[in-house]
Amino acid sequence: MINHHPSTELLLSYVAGNLAPGFSLAVASHASMCSDCRKRIAHGESIGGALLYSMEPAEVSEDALEEVLARIETGCLPGDNGDHITLHGKSEAPDPLRSFVPGAFDDLPWRTLAPGMKHIRLPVDEDSAAKVRLIRLAPGVATPAHSHRGHELTLVLKGSFSDELGRFGPGDIQETDASVSHQPMADTGEDCVCLIVTDAPLKFDNLVGKILQPIFGY
Amino acid sequence: MPPEQTPESLCDLLRAVGVDQDKAAFAELFAFFAPRLKSFYLRGGAANATAEEMVQETLLLVWRKAAMFDASLAGASTWIFAIARNHRIDRFRRERRFTQLEDHMLDAEVAEDPKGDETVYAAQTETRLHNAIQELPPQQVEVLQLSFFENRSHSEIASHLKLPIGTVKSRLRLAFGKLRAGLEDIWE
Ligand SMILES: [Zn+2]
Numbered sequence: 001m002i003n004h005h006p007s008t009e010l011l012l013s014y015v016a017g018n019l020a021p022g023f024s025l026a027v028a029s030h031a032s033m034c035s036d037c038r039k040r041i042a043h044g045e046s047i048g049g050a051l052l053y054s055m056e057p058a059e060v061s062e063d064a065l066e067e068v069l070a071r072i073e074t075g076c077l078p079g080d081n082g083d084h085i086t087l088h089g090k091s092e093a094p095d096p097l098r099s100f101v102p103g104a105f106d107d108l109p110w111r112t113l114a115p116g117m118k119h120i121r122l123p124v125d126e127d128s129a130a131k132v133r134l135i136r137l138a139p140g141v142a143t144p145a146h147s148h149r150g151h152e153l154t155l156v157l158k159g160s161f162s163d164e165l166g167r168f169g170p171g172d173i174q175e176t177d178a179s180v181s182h183q184p185m186a187d188t189g190e191d192c193v194c195l196i197v198t199d200a201p202l203k204f205d206n207l208v209g210k211i212l213q214p215i216f217g218y
Numbered sequence: 219m220p221p222e223q224t225p226e227s228l229c230d231l232l233r234a235v236g237v238d239q240d241k242a243a244f245a246e247l248f249a250f251f252a253p254r255l256k257s258f259y260l261r262g263g264a265a266n267a268t269a270e271e272m273v274q275e276t277l278l279l280v281w282r283k284a285a286m287f288d289a290s291l292a293g294a295s296t297w298i299f300a301i302a303r304n305h306r307i308d309r310f311r312r313e314r315r316f317t318q319l320e321d322h323m324l325d326a327e328v329a330e331d332p333k334g335d336e337t338v339y340a341a342q343t344e345t346r347l348h349n350a351i352q353e354l355p356p357q358q359v360e361v362l363q364l365s366f367f368e369n370r371s372h373s374e375i376a377s378h379l380k381l382p383i384g385t386v387k388s389r390l391r392l393a394f395g396k397l398r399a400g401l402e403d404i405w406e
């Protein structure tokens with residue numbers, strides 16, 4: 001049962017194509033776990049369609065149609081980056097994450113950050129300040145208390161965590177910004193695996209966090 | 219003058235392209251969508267020559283993918299909007315795209331309601347949405363357009379309109395809520 005969904009604003013940014021790749025990945029992964037949000041996304045796209053339909057036309061060059069028809073004749077058609085990559089085997093992660101998690105979460109090359117806390121940086125949007133990573137917390141382990149300079153999206157993939165904002169289980173997504181300080185803790189007997197996307201370095205609230213800062217790589 | 223098009227006629231044209239590779243139907247779709255897509259890319263900040271090229275590429279993608287168009291899941295404008303939005307992302311980013319919304323629309327759950335003629339469903343949705351958007355307060359339409367066309371983040375929209383970001387977000391939420399409520403009988 002999913003209780004925490006992306007806000008309307010976040011979803012509309014996703015639909016409009018305005019999110020940075022990591023944030024887009026998190027929303028797409030949530031949507032692949034949440035049929036309600038798949039519907040909301042489809043509704044958002046219909047709004048995009050209606051806006052396009054009533055858009056003020058601009059002038060197009062006279063021979064544009066001819067050029068396009070000529071390219072169709074020669075079979076010189078464009079591909080696009082969204083064309084499906086077929087992946088085999090069963091992944092524990094939702095579809096948009098499958099290329100990063102081909103099988104079980106246990107089989108990933110986790111790197112230890114601190115006792116009970118492991119992570120993997122995903123190769124997404126590496127040229128920007130954004131960080132896209134999987135984090136794995138052992139039962140009862142909490143991340144250092146921190147707040148944000150930018151935005152943070154956390155999607156629970158497995159297990160659950162609790163923090164100042166509530167309890168988050170599989171499929172739940174948490175959106176935080178500079179106004180929030182929190183300390184998520186894995187709150188059941190199993191590891192909690194999350195996808196975490198941030199667009200600016202975190203601010204740690206105490207000394208332990210500050211010491212961890214370089215290791216955390218934020 | 220190109221003939222008047224409706225969401226229904228556009229769906230028929232797109233289907234004719236998908237099923238029969240009908241070039242006359244494609245030319246009509248082109249006449250309707252090329253000038254709108256041109257505005258879409260221009261408003262998104264593309265230079266004239268780039269926008270022109272992107273329009274052509276988008277319509278080539280429409281031709282190539284038309285066989286996958288399913289009029290029971292999405293209207294023609296919605297389907298083409300998704301292709302254009304994705305094309306804009308692909309054009310300006312080297313990376314793999316995660317916004318594969320064309321696929322979400324292929325999700326059967328979205329159009330699971332079997333009552334009536336399913337093939338009219340999506341075109342009807344577009345017509346009703348088009349009308350519902352005319353009924354929205356102009357400030358709400360403005361933020362929707364800035365968000366969908368101009369590729370602006372909410373904080374950019376806020377500084378462009380000289381408004382607090384909370385106001386921009388609440389206008390988007392209100393607009394989306396009203397549009398969804400207005401289509402409740404077919405959307406849920
Ligand atoms: Zn959801």
